[in-house]
Amino acid sequence: MSNTPGEYKPSRRDVLRPIEYVGGAAIAAIFTGLVVLITARDLMLALIIAGIAFIVVLVTLALLSMAIKPNAEETAEIDGDEPPAAPPASPGH
Incomplete structure (x- = not known):
């Protein structure tokens, strides 16, 4: 699988x-599970609540990331075009 000149290569980020x-x-699931484990002292309940917290937080983060509108540079990168050039700096007023 080699990268051809027009092929998109995702950044490290x-x-x-x-x-x-x-x-x-x-992290949220571990925290929630520990809170439940300390308060209820029931390992099975803590694992169940931690699993639920993991799924809820993961789905929430995914939905929030989908709600963000890409800026002009990201849109150009997705389309395979050159990113827009920065406007020239105007002399001081």
């Missing part, structure tokens, strides 16, 4: 974004 979502959901 784009590649690691799903890991950020899963990691954030895992």
